[in-house]
Amino acid sequence: MTTANEIADKIADEYSMTKAQAKAIVDGVFKAIGDAAVSGAETSLAGFGKFKVKESPAREGRNPGTGATITIAASRKLTFTPAKAIKDALNGTNAAGTAP
Structure with missing residues (x-):
């Protein structure tokens, strides 16, 4: 880390x-x-990636302990999408999509 x-x-x-x-x-x-x-x-950092907020609508869920139906509130979360260069580096490929 x-x-x-x-x-x-x-x-x-x-x-x-x-x-x-x-x-x-x-x-x-x-x-x-x-x-x-x-x-x-949205925050875009060239060559690194994008940070953007994703809206999650309210939905129904189940309490695993009781099986009762519950409502899960709508929420917002921060997501990160890496730039192609970062994805390629993580996966050991070059710009042409092949291994070096």
Whole structure:
């Protein structure tokens, strides 16, 4: 697992800045993505992917313990769709769709 602090440490080392400055930048990026999600906006990061809000309508479900029918409230969740370059890297393929 990689944490926000580890990302900030890597940025600080790579760009010759203090860890506090890098942490402020990382926190700012995550806050901007979160603020956009709360407002329902999509955030697209070229070469990385898209964060967007998905609406889940209310639906009926069952309590597994009692079998009783319950109503599950409508909700919103944040989804992430990786960019093609990330998907290819994860699956060990190159731009042409074949293994290197």
